[in-house]
Amino acid sequence: DIQMTQSPSSVSASVGDRVTITCRASQDISNRLAWYQQRPGKAPKLLIYSISSLLSGVPSRFSGSGSGTDFTLTISGLQPEDFATYYCQQANSFPRTFGQGTKLEIK
Amino acid sequence: EVQLVETGGGLIQPGGSLRLSCAASGFTVSSEYMTWVRQAPGKGLEWVSIIYSDGRTYFADSVKGRFTISRDNSKNTLYLQMNSLRAEDTAVYYCVGAPNAYFFDYWGQGTLVTVSS
Numbered sequence: 638d639i640q641m642t643q644s645p646s647s648v649s650a651s652v653g654d655r656v657t658i659t660c661r662a663s664q665d666i667s668n669r670l671a672w673y674q675q676r677p678g679k680a681p682k683l684l685i686y687s688i689s690s691l692l693s694g695v696p697s698r699f700s701g702s703g704s705g706t707d708f709t710l711t712i713s714g715l716q717p718e719d720f721a722t723y724y725c726q727q728a729n730s731f732p733r734t735f736g737q738g739t740k741l742e743i744k
Numbered sequence: 745e746v747q748l749v750e751t752g753g754g755l756i757q758p759g760g761s762l763r764l765s766c767a768a769s770g771f772t773v774s775s776e777y778m779t780w781v782r783q784a785p786g787k788g789l790e791w792v793s794i795i796y797s798d799g800r801t802y803f804a805d806s807v808k809g810r811f812t813i814s815r816d817n818s819k820n821t822l823y824l825q826m827n828s829l830r831a832e833d834t835a836v837y838y839c840v841g842a843p844n845a846y847f848f849d850y851w852g853q854g855t856l857v858t859v860s861s
Contacts (some may be wrong), residue, residue: 671847673789680838680851681781681789692849724789728846732804733779733791 639663639727643736649744650715658710658739660725665705669728672701672710675738676721685710712741746770746850748839753855760829760859766822766839766852774817777845780824782835783854792837793824796845807833829859 640663650656660670670688673681683692685701688708698713712719720743725736752764764780780792793803793813801813812825822839836854843849 669846673848675789680854681848682851683847683849686847726789726847731802733794735789735791738788 638732639666639730639734641725641727641734641736643723643725643739645739646737647740647742649742651744652715652717654715654744655711655713656715656741658723658725658741660703660708660710660736662706662708662727662729666727666729668704670701670703670708671726671728672699673724673726673735674719674721675724676718681724715741717743746841748841748850748852750837750839750852750855753837753857755858755860756829757861758830758859761825761827762829762857764824764826764837764839764855764857766824768820768822768839768841771841771850772817773815773820773822773841776841776843778813778815778822779840779842779848780813780822781838781840781848782833782857783838784832784835787835790835794845795822826857829857831859833857834859 642661668687672685675681689701700711722738722740747769749767779794795801795813810828814823838854839852840848841850
């Protein structure tokens, strides 16, 4: 199975800040990488797929980058609604696997 | 508008069976790639199973041989039949739809399954 490791596990930031979350795959996953946002008590929501493609309707302050095994999610100009948990997910092989999550908290 | 509504969760004893349903609207289940993802209380996301538009199915090792995924095209509904349930199957189960086999676009609200005596 491909292991997905996110860092940090949690991060505190303020409204307006820029935050970067990293995700490392245990092997090359090509461009089969997605990012999800989950607010408390809600279902996850797809933000970015294929490393850097924003789903329609997702604010442009979200961006993704990386290649091979190392990927990043950047949120520029944090808004109050961005405080949530973020997960990366690989889709290069079965079983599909997620990172353990990064909780973004208000400082 | 795409909507997925899961039902069938509840409290079940270890070793028991449960069938989850996911009624879809706004798209056709048979034309999409339909997935179940679960989340244990306070934990992260775990992929469970997928059914392709051509009927192929795949399962996580943790549920292989115990869970089956299927769909009823006439009802536009996805199912997850769960047998031989264990305490570690306790989770919120999400039904997910997507136009491809890779990423998870549309999520239901989830249904809680609790396996306990």
